[in-house]
Amino acid sequence: MTPLPAGARFAAAYAALTAAHEVGDFLVQCDADAVAKGRPGREGAAACARHVLSYTATQAVALYAADRYLRVGINWRRATAGLALSAATHYVADRCAGHWADNRPSAPLLVRAVHASGKSPWLTRDPGAGPLLDQAWHKGWIGLAAAIAAGPGQPI
Numbered sequence: 001m002t003p004l005p006a007g008a009r010f011a012a013a014y015a016a017l018t019a020a021h022e023v024g025d026f027l028v029q030c031d032a033d034a035v036a037k038g039r040p041g042r043e044g045a046a047a048c049a050r051h052v053l054s055y056t057a058t059q060a061v062a063l064y065a066a067d068r069y070l071r072v073g074i075n076w077r078r079a080t081a082g083l084a085l086s087a088a089t090h091y092v093a094d095r096c097a098g099h100w101a102d103n104r105p106s107a108p109l110l111v112r113a114v115h116a117s118g119k120s121p122w123l124t125r126d127p128g129a130g131p132l133l134d135q136a137w138h139k140g141w142i143g144l145a146a147a148i149a150a151g152p153g154q155p156i
Helices: 006-028 031-036 041-070 076-094 109-125 129-150
Strands: none
Touching (some): 006 076, 031 041, 041 076, 076 129
């Protein structure tokens, strides 16, 4: 099988990872983990880790299915690297759940960074601002994850 050009591999990987993001983040995630993933300590960390595991598995299945069905020619070492990036950055953002309006020094680092960038008025005024920033963060990293997955290399 001859791999598709990198641009076509990127488009296929981005489409698969983005569709799987929606499924993994909203349909697959269990309610208990959604509620607990931003809590401090071991309970929150464990809930977030469970969610990220199921989320990443959803993305991996979607990427694998797209690769096989469309004959994209993705190198699975690169796909693994892209999925790892998506998982790690997803965990970072989801530990911020419920904290987006918090501008105290004890807030998660990502929350403090967003406030420092000038988003405090929006985050404290609009209860939907945090979830929107969360999704923007995820989708930005998904783009980079897709580029990594689609990069050069022979399929394996």
